[in-house]
Each structure stands twice: as structure tokens, then as C-alpha cells.
Amino acid sequence: MTARTLVTGLGIAAPTGMGIEEYWSATLAGRSAIGRVTRFDPSPYASQLAGEIHGFEAEEHLPGRLLPQTDRMTRLALVSADRAFADAGIVPSELPDYDVGVITASHSGGFEFGQNELRALWSKGGQYVSAYQSFAWFYAVNSGQISIRSGLRGPSSVVVSDQAGGLDAVAQARRQIRKGTPVVVSGAVDASICPWGWVAQLTSGRLSAGDDPDSAYLPFDDRAAGHVPGEGGALLVLESAEHTRERGAPQVYGEIAGHASTIDPRPGSDRGPTLQHAIELALGDAGVAPDDIDVVFADAAAVPDLDRSEAEAITKVFGVRGVAVTAPKTTTGRLYSGAAPLDLAAALLSIRDGVIPPTTHSVLSPSYEIDLVTGAPRPAVLRTALVLARGHGGFNSAMVVRAADASSLRGKA
Known part of the structure; x- marks a missing residue:
């Protein structure tokens, strides 16, 4: 019988809340986190609203050595992975080698990190460009950094198909569980609210130019005129039903059924x-x-x-x-x-x-x-x-x- 794939842990990083219950209570209350961009001055741009994560200080959650080599999206992803494993009651280092994999999706990679290094190149010269630029911008960096930090030696990959990629990554994780990997952490975290990323997003022609946070993003509404970008996402711990049962998982949120x-x-x-x-x-x-x-x-x-x-x-x-x-x-x-x-x-x-x-x-x-x-x-x-x-x-x-x-x-x- 094909192994069932269950979700036993959630790690959420959203503009409306860092963590399951904070995000969920805001979602049920309909509290919006959309507002004018604060990470840079949006005045020169046609679109000026975003869903930003406020109050996240990476140094409170991650060792200092990781900060110079990671983009904001990767820092959010690392914390989300930690929280997903903790929610699932899993300590990856206590499991056998190759029993845990990581499969994420990416839309744009580490745009802000790349922008900062290009600025250094243009303004100061090549000797001021960080060696970490070679991978910090890359689409697969979240999978790589999560696997290194958590010691995950199982199947690891990245999927790139824009917004559809988040589901495609989870589907790929489900395939690996069906092939015999007991645990895979999967999902996606994106963050490209920076001038370089903003210009790239504007080229789609799909961003809202509205300046009222309450009326800028209105799907299925006659007033709809584009979306508002945001940052964040979620990582899910997926397990085979057999592994979940054997270890006595603290909870099962549900099954990835199709x-x-x-x-x-x-x-x-x-x-x-x-x-x-x-x-x-x-x-x-x-x-x-x-x-x-x-x-x-x-x-x-x-x-x-x-x-x-x-x-x-x-x-x-x-x-x-x-x-x-x-x-x-x-x-x-x-x-x-x-x-x-x-x-x-x-x-x-x-x-x-x-x-x-x-x-x-x-x-x-x-x-x-x-x-x-x-x-x-x-x-x-x-x-x-x-x-x-x-x-x-x-x-x-x-x-x-x-x-x-x-x-x-x-x-x-």
C-alpha cells in the first residue's frame, strides 16, 4: 500500500504573525498587515504597499555566524524550519542519517542580499563583494541552509514555478516519502521587498497601485486592480503514517491526499x-x-x-x-x-x-x-x-x- 503523507509540524512566518496561533488568531479576526513599505522608500514607485513582517530580529534566533551569509528570506526560513520541527516534536539529529530531507520552493532567491552586494561592487569595487554572494542569492539556498543547520542528509531539492512552487515542493516531498524517506520538511518562504526585487515585481503588471491598505488587494471584487506583495510563508513537517505512529507524534494536522x-x-x-x-x-x-x-x-x-x-x-x-x-x-x-x-x-x-x-x-x-x-x-x-x-x-x-x-x-x- 502506498505510504500516506501526514503533516505533523507547522512553522509559520507571516506578516500577520510569527508562529501558528499568532497567525491564526489574526487570520480569523481578519486583521490585515498590509501597509506602506518601510524596508525602503517606495515613493518613486507606482506601487507602495506590502505585507511586511515587523519585529523579526534574526540575531535573537540564529547564531551570529549565519547572519553575514544569509538573506532575509533564508533567516525567516531557518527559524520556520526550527519551529516546524519543534511543533512536530522531532529533533533531526536524533534520527538516523538520511531519514530527513528538505524540499523548498523559491520565487526569486535572495534578492536583497544580491542587491546589497551589487551596490558594493558598483560603489566600492569587487574586493568588497562578499564571497557568500555566490550562494546567498540562489534559489536553492533555503534548502541548503536548512539541511546544513539541521543536519538533514535525506533528499534535498528546490522547485521554481512562482507561486505554484509552494504546492509543487510539498508534492515532491510527498513523492520522497512514498519512496521511503520517513520525514521531509517542505514548503517555502519568500522575501524580496527591496528596490531591486520591487522593480522586478512591477514588470509583471499585476501589482496594485492603490494607496489604501483596505482596498488595494481585492480578489473577486469589481474594484480589483492587482495584488499586494508580501513576505513570508510556511514550512511543514511531512511524515509517513508509519513513522508518525511509531514515534507517537504529538499531533497530526492532516494528510496530503492529492x-x-x-x-x-x-x-x-x-x-x-x-x-x-x-x-x-x-x-x-x-x-x-x-x-x-x-x-x-x-x-x-x-x-x-x-x-x-x-x-x-x-x-x-x-x-x-x-x-x-x-x-x-x-x-x-x-x-x-x-x-x-x-x-x-x-x-x-x-x-x-x-x-x-x-x-x-x-x-x-x-x-x-x-x-x-x-x-x-x-x-x-x-x-x-x-x-x-x-x-x-x-x-x-x-x-x-x-x-x-x-x-x-x-x-x-
Whole structure:
């Protein structure tokens, strides 16, 4: 029998909270962390709002030797990995060699570190460029630094598919667990709120130019005019059911039950977007029917054409207003590759607590025939959730998570 993949630990770094309960209480309350950028002066730029993580001091959590060689995103990722392992009750050094792997996703790498070193190169000369520039900017650096810090010698890799990458990384971790690796920490943390990263993001044409934090990021709303960027994400400890049972895990948040990814055809093709196909394949992989899905965590691009195509994909699979839909990322901004793993964490916490978090600020347009949860949290009996993510360039990813009953853990893995 194929090994089931369970989630036993969460490490969350979000603008609305560093840690599970801080993030979750803010999410249910609809408290937004979107505001004017403080990490640099945004005045020269058309977009000036972001979801920033405030109050994070890396030196309070990491040894000093790591600070000169790491970008902000990597520091956040290292702390998130530590917290995920602690939440799962796992000390990696106590497990056999090669039993723990790390698979992350990245959208842009260590942009701020790279910018600082390029500034040194241009203003002072090559002798002032840090040797750590050779890897601190790299897409795979979070996986590498986590594996070194925690002594992880199992399968290690990185996935790059923009926002869809966060789900794709977790899916790759699930494959490694099915191949026999007992534990994999997976997900993504991104942070590129710096001038160089900002200019790169503006080239997408999808950033909101609004200056009101309460109306700048409005998916499925007639006022939608782009998204607000954010920083952070989540790392999840994934385990085989057998390993979870043998060690007596302190909790099981749920199961990674199904996944699929697709790529849209190039513009001008006769074929349309393929998000619907990704949803259908993910449901098939999980062995569930549309009626089994209790809530959908939407990608929520807040670009009218993209919102419309996502809403159409949802209604074609689940029917008109056939399933609850939510997008709690309106309080954090889109965290790029970190967004979907954070939605996975939110989905698992929703299942745990029997409540769907709201889509803050948005007022659903009647033209989108979906059941968008707005205003206040919605109590519900939740067993199975679907998380959607789309990346710039046509990437689509869909993942099904469901409750893992304690009784089922006593059976075969």
C-alpha cells in the first residue's frame, strides 16, 4: 500500500504573525498587515504597499555566524524550519542519517542580499563583494541552509514555478516519502521587498497601485486592480503514517491526499487555461469527488481576467456557489512561493478548528458565481480542503488536504 503523507509540524512566518496561533488568531479576526513599505522608500514607485513582517530580529534566533551569509528570506526560513520541527516534536539529529530531507520552493532567491552586494561592487569595487554572494542569492539556498543547520542528509531539492512552487515542493516531498524517506520538511518562504526585487515585481503588471491598505488587494471584487506583495510563508513537517505512529507524534494536522499541476498554453493558443484540469486531476489523485471538498483556498490574483478564469474553473468543477471559497492572503499580501504553503497551513488549521477564515476587504461581485467567505469566519464541519496556486507564466497547482483520523493511524501506512 502506498505510504500516506501526514503533516505533523507547522512553522509559520507571516506578516500577520510569527508562529501558528499568532497567525491564526489574526487570520480569523481578519486583521490585515498590509501597509506602506518601510524596508525602503517606495515613493518613486507606482506601487507602495506590502505585507511586511515587523519585529523579526534574526540575531535573537540564529547564531551570529549565519547572519553575514544569509538573506532575509533564508533567516525567516531557518527559524520556520526550527519551529516546524519543534511543533512536530522531532529533533533531526536524533534520527538516523538520511531519514530527513528538505524540499523548498523559491520565487526569486535572495534578492536583497544580491542587491546589497551589487551596490558594493558598483560603489566600492569587487574586493568588497562578499564571497557568500555566490550562494546567498540562489534559489536553492533555503534548502541548503536548512539541511546544513539541521543536519538533514535525506533528499534535498528546490522547485521554481512562482507561486505554484509552494504546492509543487510539498508534492515532491510527498513523492520522497512514498519512496521511503520517513520525514521531509517542505514548503517555502519568500522575501524580496527591496528596490531591486520591487522593480522586478512591477514588470509583471499585476501589482496594485492603490494607496489604501483596505482596498488595494481585492480578489473577486469589481474594484480589483492587482495584488499586494508580501513576505513570508510556511514550512511543514511531512511524515509517513508509519513513522508518525511509531514515534507517537504529538499531533497530526492532516494528510496530503492529492496533487496535480498543469501549465497553460502560450498566449494565442486555441486552448484555454488549465486550472480546471489541475483541480480534476488532484481530486482524482486523492480519490475524492467534488462533493467531498468542504472549502477551496483560492489563488486570488485580484486581476480581473485571472479572477474570472479561476472562478470559472471552480464553478465548472463544483457547480455555481457549490463550495465555500476563501482567500485569507488578502491580509498578508501574496507571498509568492510562500503563499500556498501558508494556505495549506490555514486549511489544516481550519479543519482542526471547524472554521473557514474570511476574505478580508473584498466584496464579492455577482459576476463571480462562487460562494466567497467574507466579513466574518464561517463555522463549518470540515474534513477535506482544496488549495489552489498559480504562477506567472501559466503554472497551475492544486492540492487536496484532509483530516487524518487517529483511528486510521493504527492501521497500515
